Amino acid sequence: MLADPCRMLSIVNTLGAPCASPCYHQVPSGDWEKCGPKIFEEEVKPLLEAAGINFKMQETRHKMHAREIAYSLDLTKYDGIACFSGDGVVVEIGSTLFQCHLALFQEVNFRGCKCPLNVASIVQGDKVIFSVLLLAWGLVADINIESEKYRWMGSARFDIYSLLRIFGLRKYNGKIQFVPALGYEEFGDPIGEPNNWKGETVILQDAFENGGGSEIHGYKGSSTEFEASKWRFINGPFVTVWIQNAPWASKDIMAAPQAKFSDGCLDLLIVKDCPKTVLFSLLLSTRDGSHVYSPFVTYLGVKALKLEPGQRVGDRTMGGIIDMDGEAIARGDDAIHYDPNWMDRGTPFLMKVDEGLATLFCPN
Helix, strand or coil, X not given: CECCCCEEEEEECCCCCCCCCHHHHHCCCCCHHHHHHHHHHHHHHHHHHHCCCEEEEEECCCCCHHHHHHHCCCHHHCCEEEEECCHHHHHHHHHHHXXXXXXXXXXXXXXXXXXXXXXXXXXXXXXXXXXXXXXXXXXXXXXXXXXXXXXXXXXXXXXXXXXXXXXXXXXXEEEEEEEECCCCCCCCEECCCCCCCCCHHHHHHHHHHCCHHHXXXXXXXXXXXXXXXXXXXXXXXXXXXXXECCCEEECCEXXXXXXXXXXXXXXXXXXXXXXXXXXXXXXXXXXXXXXXXXXXXXXEEEEEEEEEEEXXXXXXXXXXXXXXXXXXXXXXXXXCCCCCCCCCCCCCEEEEEEEEEEEEEECC
16 A cells, blocks of 8 residues: 555446446346446445545546546546456556656555566557557457457356357468567577568657657657567467466466566467367466467567468458457457557557566555
8 A cells, every 4th residue: 555645546437348246237237337336336435435545536438538538647646546447448548658658657655565567569550559468369369359248157258258269260370570588599480681671670660750659658669679680480370379478367367377577578379280179178278377388389488579460261351359458459350340449450560578667566
């Protein structure tokens, strides 16, 4: 906790999917969107008042409203932001704060434990977003995002939809380029130095010199440079590509057991070919991290990565979903509602890491 009385902005999502709280079942059909405010008023607000925390409650009124709130926020008025929502609002708030307000962050007098955390910048043209957890494409992303329609099942939706997706297994064409971390230099094949090589740092600069700079007022992403000769590649087709910044993808999924919070690296997991009979047990083994020892999993550390997602094998009209920190940031499927804030799924994604840029806080 903070040493002095805390001033907190509480952002309550009113637009998310039905929540798993018992109060959801008490809400009349069609009114489940009011579950967030109900939880805040009945369960959270009394705790804040009892702790002597001064707070302002702000409800989200439309899609991307949380991003608008964070963009215009005066951070000098608050000691912290609490999100009462799914991970979508957290992603919107966190990414916007990095873009617009990073220079305003100050050290707080905090009683408890803290540790530095890597932050990955994902660049595509003039768009830059920031990730602290994961980026996924292929099977893992399809399960996570497409199973949203079964959220009423609770956490069982992941197991059930995993079976559905494995029975109708998809593979995706594409290419991954990466700079291997120390000890992983033998993975993949060397790219070499073709005459028309354009360094990855130049791509980052272009993102801000050709239009992106007018929208981004704060942090612009990692400026780390890598020699062209350091880059290697792996070609598809892929069953799944999974990039982790931390060991745990959720409270019961240890996706990358060797990942560290602040080592300047990302953990890359790739599955290219795997029998369907093995694939489900492989997903189940992510609960203890033993999946990384499977001969069907390529697991390595990388310092930077460029993902070039292609079309689905057997259907050139369909691509996959790019999932960042649990939210779709690009879709190549037949999504009914297109979000103009999405990135272009057919254009390469450049991903770099800033070591220890963020800080994790937790009580003793």
